[in-house]
Amino acid sequence: MPEAFRLALAVAAKDIRAELRSRTALLSAIVFAALVLVVFNFARDPTALAVVDLAPSVLWVTFALAAMLALNRAFTVERENSALDGLLLAPLPRGALFAGKLLANLAFVCTVEAITLPLFVLFFNVDLTDTWLGIAGVTLLATIGFVAVGTVFSAMAVRTRFAELMLPVLLLPFMVPPLIGAVQVTSRLLAGRPLSEMLGWLRLLALYDVVFVTLCAMAFSAVVDE
Amino acid sequence: MTAARAIVRRGLTLVTLAFVGLAGVYVLALGHTPIEARQGLAQKIFYLHVPAAWCSLLAFSLVGIASALYLWLHEPRLDRFAAASAEVGVAFSAVMLTTGPIWAKPIWGTWWTWDARLTLTLFLFFLFIGYLALRAAVHEPTERARFSAVVGILGMLLVPFIHLSVYLFRTLHPQPIVLKPSAPSLPPEMLRTLLSSMAVFTLLYIGLVTTRYGIALTEEAREEATDAS
Numbered sequence: 001m002p003e004a005f006r007l008a009l010a011v012a013a014k015d016i017r018a019e020l021r022s023r024t025a026l027l028s029a030i031v032f033a034a035l036v037l038v039v040f041n042f043a044r045d046p047t048a049l050a051v052v053d054l055a056p057s058v059l060w061v062t063f064a065l066a067a068m069l070a071l072n073r074a075f076t077v078e079r080e081n082s083a084l085d086g087l088l089l090a091p092l093p094r095g096a097l098f099a100g101k102l103l104a105n106l107a108f109v110c111t112v113e114a115i116t117l118p119l120f121v122l123f124f125n126v127d128l129t130d131t132w133l134g135i136a137g138v139t140l141l142a143t144i145g146f147v148a149v150g151t152v153f154s155a156m157a158v159r160t161r162f163a164e165l166m167l168p169v170l171l172l173p174f175m176v177p178p179l180i181g182a183v184q185v186t187s188r189l190l191a192g193r194p195l196s197e198m199l200g201w202l203r204l205l206a207l208y209d210v211v212f213v214t215l216c217a218m219a220f221s222a223v224v225d226e
Numbered sequence: 227m228t229a230a231r232a233i234v235r236r237g238l239t240l241v242t243l244a245f246v247g248l249a250g251v252y253v254l255a256l257g258h259t260p261i262e263a264r265q266g267l268a269q270k271i272f273y274l275h276v277p278a279a280w281c282s283l284l285a286f287s288l289v290g291i292a293s294a295l296y297l298w299l300h301e302p303r304l305d306r307f308a309a310a311s312a313e314v315g316v317a318f319s320a321v322m323l324t325t326g327p328i329w330a331k332p333i334w335g336t337w338w339t340w341d342a343r344l345t346l347t348l349f350l351f352f353l354f355i356g357y358l359a360l361r362a363a364v365h366e367p368t369e370r371a372r373f374s375a376v377v378g379i380l381g382m383l384l385v386p387f388i389h390l391s392v393y394l395f396r397t398l399h400p401q402p403i404v405l406k407p408s409a410p411s412l413p414p415e416m417l418r419t420l421l422s423s424m425a426v427f428t429l430l431y432i433g434l435v436t437t438r439y440g441i442a443l444t445e446e447a448r449e450e451a452t453d454a455s
Contacts, residue, residue, distance in 0.1 A: 149380065156373045160363035169356045170377060173349050177387040180395055200394060208387055215383060219376045222297050226369075 004096045011092070011100025016107055018077065025073045026111065033066040033116040037123050055126050056186035062116060063182075064175050067109045067143070071150035072167050074105050075158040084224070094221035102151050102213075109147055113139055131189045138189070141202065142182035145209040148216045149174045155223050174212075181205045230447060233440030240433030247426035251419070259419045271329045273419050277427035278321040279347070285315025285431060286350055286381075289357070293378025296371060305371035308378060309361060310438035312354050314431055319351045345392040346385070353381045367446070 019026055040058045078084035087097060117135070121128055128135060150171050157167040181201045188198050255273040262269035292308040295301070326344065327337040338344070357377050364370040412420065 152376065152380075156360070156376070159369065159373075160360065161365075162363055166360060166363055169359055173353045173356065173388075174380070174384055176349060177384070177391040180391040184395070204387070204390060204394070211383060211387075212380070215380060219297075219379065222372050222376055 004093055004099075007092055007096040008099035008103060011087070011097055012103035012107065015074075015077075015101070015104030019104075019108065025070070026108065029066050029070050029073075029108075029112045030115050032069055033062050033112055034119055036062045036065055037116070037119055041123055051124050052126065052190055055120075055124055055190060056183045058124065059117075059120050059186060060179055060183050062120070063113055063139070063143075064146075064172075064179060066112045066116065067147065067150065068168050068171065070108050070112055071105060071147065071154045071171070072157070072164055073108075074101060074151060074154045076163070079158045088224060094224065095217055097224070098151065098217050098220040101155075102148055102216075105147050105151050105154075106144065109143055110140065113143065126190065130192075134189045135186060138182055138185045138202070138205070141205045141209065142178040145205070145212050146171070146175045146178050148209075148213045152216045152220055152223055155220070177208055178205060181208075230440050230443035233443060234437055235440075237433050237435070237437030237440055240429060240436060242433075244426055244430035244433050247422075247429060251423045251426050254422060255419050259415050260413065262416075265333055268329060268332045271325050273423045275322060275325040275329055276420060277424045278318050278325065280424055281427045281431045282315045282318040282322055282347070282350070284428070285311045285318060285435075286354060289315065289354070289378050290382030293375040293382070296375040297379070302367075302371065305375065306439055306442045307435070308374065310435045310442060312357050312361075312378075313438055314434045316351065316354050316358065317434070318427075318431070319347060319354070322347065323351060340392070340395075342389065342393045342395075346389050349388050350385065353384065357381065 037058065040062070044054055075084070078087065114136075117128075117132075117139075120126065150167070153170045153174075154167055157163045157170070160166050181204050184201045185198045185205075251273060255270055259270075259273075261267060289308045289312045292304045292311065296304040296308065330339070331337050357374060360377060361370055361374050364373055
């Protein structure tokens with residue numbers, strides 16, 4: 001295993017271990033996502049709008065809000081007791097540090113999404129028996145890109161005033177392309193459309209991931225290095 | 227300090243010149259340009275809307291380029307320029323986003339539509355509001371410069387993605403709207419008015435950025451003076 005990859009895994013493992021010991025952030029993100037779903041249920045008129053028309057948007061707005069909450073956490077924990085300084089002083093390439101943080105954030109956001117999805121099925125009575133694998137795939141594809149941007153922005157946001165407000169203001173415009181793509185693919189999956197109709201969107205999502213993961217990995221050192 | 231004052235003064239001179247030019251453009255557009263046959267007088271707003279859009283795109287592209295160069299060269303002048311250009315760009319997009327609906331209402335029959343170009347410029351506007359909010363929230367100058375440069379570069383690369391996704395979104399879901407007639411060949415008088423308006427707006431952009439740049443220099447000098455004493 002290459003050295004940088006091992007180091008990245010070590011950083012990610014540290015984050016995941018710390019999270020599993022307290023579980024506060026994970027639990028509150030999940031409760032938050034469940035609450036958003038419940039609020040959505042009361043925000044629609046069940047006689048006027050079929051649930052399948054609204055379902056993809058509900059799912060993705062919930063994912064986006066929960067991810068925002070999760071990403072805010074990523075570097076606030078490093079700020080306490082100046083833990084980030086310790087990480088930066090460690091003999092660790094910046095690329096590996098970024099990859100580690102990205103992996104930990106991905107694990108965190110994907111866990112929240114994986115628990116939200118069954119709740120969504122339960123609350124909105126959507127049948128996912130044939131499509132859950134496709135939905136999981138597109139969720140991962142869309143999540144990677146904006147979590148990469150979110151990792152860089154959250155490292156910045158913790159060093160600013162109004163950190164909790166700064167991250168959504170900066171990150172939401174960057175969530176627009178993955179969100180549009182994911183909603184489009186999800187609604188086609190739920191309607192049982194053929195793959196050829198989603199291919200354009202899937203390509204766009206994949207391209208977004210490649211461009212922004214690369215770019216964020218390069219920009220990360222400009223954010224953390226004094 | 228005096229150098230900064232001189233820059234501010236030069237900027238203000240350019241702004242004054244641009245305002246005189248703008249008055250000229252008004253006269254030219256209202257008095258010496260033919261009235262468009264189908265849209266009538268409503269089309270006159272074209273001579274403000276398009277130059278404002280041109281200037282905001284120019285401003286935001288230059289922010290992206292200056293940001294990329296800053297991360298490479300670490301030259302504080304580039305950062306100061308990017309900040310000034312972003313602020314002026316936000317002002318011009320506000321002009322564009324207000325003149326747009328005023329024009330759209332009589333011609334398209336609606337204040338707002340989720341047309342691809344419209345959505346893109348709206349997101350650009352939000353992106354740069356975020357950029358300015360970030361600058362206001364970081365105190366340390368070099369840190370502020372690095373952070374905003376990163377946002378500037380990422381923002382520049384986000385633009386094609388937003389464009390592509392809203393374009394796909396719209397073409398897959400055609401909406402019953404009268405799309406903007408893309409005037410392929412303007413009559414020479416209209417073209418003349420448009421081009422002179424664009425020149426005046428560009429001059430206004432340069433004047434405002436120069437002024438803002440000079441003000442930033444003055445602020446820095448003041449901060450250094452208070453830190454030293």
